[in-house]
Amino acid sequence: MAVLTEQGLQMLKEQLLRYEGLSLKPYQCTQGKVTIGIGRNLTDRGITLEEANFLLSNDIKDVLVQVSSNISVFNTLNEARKLILLDMAFNLGVAGLTKFKKMIAALEGQNYEDAAREMLDSRWANQVGHRAKELAEKMIEG
Numbered sequence: 001m002a003v004l005t006e007q008g009l010q011m012l013k014e015q016l017l018r019y020e021g022l023s024l025k026p027y028q029c030t031q032g033k034v035t036i037g038i039g040r041n042l043t044d045r046g047i048t049l050e051e052a053n054f055l056l057s058n059d060i061k062d063v064l065v066q067v068s069s070n071i072s073v074f075n076t077l078n079e080a081r082k083l084i085l086l087d088m089a090f091n092l093g094v095a096g097l098t099k100f101k102k103m104i105a106a107l108e109g110q111n112y113e114d115a116a117r118e119m120l121d122s123r124w125a126n127q128v129g130h131r132a133k134e135l136a137e138k139m140i141e142g
Helices: 006-020 049-070 079-092 094-098 101-108 112-120 123-128 130-141
Strands: 023-028 034-037
Touching: 049 079, 049 094, 079 094, 079 123, 079 130, 101 112, 112 123, 112 130, 123 130
Parallel strands: none
Antiparallel strands: 023 034
């Protein structure tokens, strides 16, 4: 396997950044390939499992901070119910989750059956089907 010195590797990174550019959001390159970062061809190469897990860990950290900051009852819930809210926020976005005002009010009153009912009485539940039913059951069980 060919090896570069640290200096050579750094020079190559700077050169690629200069020629490829940096995009933190996907775009179509001149060859019509979905690309991100510094020339990463997602169409042909995709990402590795390690990269997917790295992205997921970062996304979970971000969602955890947002949910705990935007839903006051979050830190009083047990872990099972926290996981449900995080799952919903990951799917809906935090802004979407905060629209579940009746569910949040039920959580504040520790009425988990009503919270589950509010989860299921939503457009989200119709869209995600079995996922919503499983999460609602877990909400009741805690």
